[in-house]
Amino acid sequence: MSEVRIPVKLFVGKLPCDWTEDNVRSLFGPYGDVEEVSIIRPKTNPGKGQKYGCAFVKYGAIQEAAAAIEGMAGKQTVNESAGPLQIQYANGEPERLGLPDDTEGVAQKLFVANVPAEVDDGELRKVFSEYGTVTEAYCIQPRRPGGNRAAFVRFSKKSDALRAIDALNDKFTFP
Structure with missing residues (x-):
């Protein structure tokens, strides 16, 4: 991609x-x-x-x-x-672009695809916390059994979310 x-x-x-x-x-x-x-x-x-x-x-x-x-x-x-x-x-x-202003309290929510089944919410939060304050991180179940899951990660600031996108999109793979 x-x-x-x-x-x-x-x-x-x-x-x-x-x-x-x-x-x-x-x-x-x-x-x-x-x-x-x-x-x-x-x-x-x-x-x-x-x-x-x-x-x-x-x-x-x-x-x-x-x-x-x-x-x-x-x-x-x-x-x-x-x-x-x-x-x-x-x-x-x-x-x-569908982005909120970069003010305190206004969050930016990211969609994360291809999250392996063994990755839990805590590990997801840990990976994204390197780029800013994560206010919410959770995985959702796959549509088909055995498939990769998706997740959502919410940052407190848009600039942190954009930094995470830049650093991780098509570059990071969960171990």
């Missing part, structure tokens, strides 16, 4: 006005396939002193966008006077 690639856009705020598409691509490129960059510069308004623009960065896969947010949001500074860049999903993206 190949990785499911769902394109997603990020909003980037506090971007210096003199930055080019190449600057943005070089900053965001290490996190994945940057498909598109759209820079929005403020209108020239001499009295207002606007020094910063913004951009939209489109990644080829949600895991790449999540990695960029995790790696840079609130941490990456390109202009000391502006402070860290503001990096988040573009308006409407979480809803379009």
Whole structure:
């Protein structure tokens, strides 16, 4: 099975006005396939002193966008006077993708396929807990006797769920 690639856009705020598409691509490129960059510069308004623009960065896969947010949001500074860049999903993206906002108390539930019969809820929780706070983890019985089961794992934060998907999807096999 190949990785499911769902394109997603990020909003980037506090971007210096003199930055080019190449600057943005070089900053965001290490996190994945940057498909598109759209820079929005403020209108020239001499009295207002606007020094910063913004951009939209489109990644080829949600895991790449999540990695960029995790790696840079609130941490990456390109202009000391502006402070860290503001990096988040573009308006409407979480809803379009069926993901809740990344706020405390709002969970992200994952479906896990091909869980062997000998794996219990505790072992399932242990595997996924490496990627964040798991609030619920349980296996469901197979449709046919002797078949692999499925499971559900709920994280307290969307970013933790996305990190688990990126690390485990098509890469991890239960022992």
